[in-house]
Amino acid sequence: LWLLAFLGSLGLLIHTYAKCVGLYFQYPHSTQLEEVTASNKTFPAITICNFNPARFSQLSSHDLYWAGEMLGLLDGAGRLLLPESTERSRLEALLRTLDMNEEEKSRPFNLEEFYGRVGHQLDLGEMLVHCMFGDEECNGSDFQTVS
Numbered sequence: 001l002w003l004l005a006f007l008g009s010l011g012l013l014i015h016t017y018a019k020c021v022g023l024y025f026q027y028p029h030s031t032q033l034e035e036v037t038a039s040n041k042t043f044p045a046i047t048i049c050n051f052n053p054a055r056f057s058q059l060s061s062h063d064l065y066w067a068g069e070m071l072g073l074l075d076g077a078g079r080l081l082l083p084e085s086t087e088r089s090r091l092e093a094l095l096r097t098l099d100m101n102e103e104e105k106s107r108p109f110n111l112e113e114f115y116g117r118v119g120h121q122l123d124l125g126e127m128l129v130h131c132m133f134g135d136e137e138c139n140g141s142d143f144q145t146v147s
Contacts, residue, residue, distance in 0.1 A: 043133055043142065058118040066109040 068074035131138040
């Protein structure tokens with residue numbers, strides 16, 4: 001009796017397994033697609049990240065003196081760390097003006113003001129090249145800075 005129950009279960013298992021394998025290799029699929037266009041879309045939240053913390057074009061020699069090492073532009077001895085580029089020639093020109101007197105060197109350095117002045121700004125159009133949302137153009141005024 002046990003043998004009959006075991007063989008019956010084994011036969012049912014093999015039959016179900018064979019049916020599943022056969023169905024798997026048929027690759028059946030059913031796809032229904034219904035496309036609906038939304039008319040009143042809200043402008044999405046967008047994050048634009050720039051790992052370059054400062055615009056080279058806005059750096060002064062005072063900035064380079066105080067923040068050059070922090071930005072990875074100068075080594076501990078005050079030498080440039082950038083490879084040959086257009087930015088390097090600009091920074092070399094700034095380095096030549098680094099011969100500040102002690103009074104200039106003692107002038108306080110405000111890091112918050114520094115990032116506000118040399119940080120990337122959307123309204124300047126340097127980062128946002130082209131933007132379309134729906135049928136309308138968008139620009140830097142459609143974005144806000146979040147810190």
